[in-house]
Amino acid sequence: MFSCWTDAHVYRPLFDTDDNLYEIQKEQGSQQAHQTFNKLLQRGVSTNILIIDQAATHGVHGKGQGFGNPISIQTVALIKAAKALQKVCRFDAEGTDWPISHFDDTTSQYRASFGVSWPGKTADTEEKGYYLDASRNVALDDMCASVAKALYKRGIFDSPEVSMADGKDMETIAxxxxSPTWHVSSDFGGK
Structure with missing residues (x-):
């Protein structure tokens, strides 16, 4: 929910040590052209704020019991889209980097955040309880280029080139x- 799609501060690095993350997120508001997409994004931002507010009100803090997917959903989706199009597309005119974290790194961060393996430090809570987990960034253009080269090398594509997605490509990918056509851009682009 900290992205260009929700009008977050993407013009500078955003760190979980920033004391103003709660305020930054409260000020966010999605201004996307498609009304359903806009509502979906705004619901995500509002849900984050609601969870923090309710946790503070009720004194609830702790670790979740969910599970994670160790394979990047963007990589899988990009390959499915490429196979359907018989080419790899990019979605932003400018290069886009996304912060990423391996599943093991994320779970280690959760343990550390909740004091399990972080001696002498207690976890921040409520408005200071944001933990932006990213061990590195991935350049989406590089990922697209790698997928295109790999599919070309295996004889699946005639060319290792990456092209800019057009309206017809977006419909095919959707x-x-x-997923709806208006959602495709956020699956593969944005900052």
């Missing part, structure tokens, strides 16, 4: 992934 059908392939079972």
């Amino acid at each position: 059908q392939t992934l079972g």
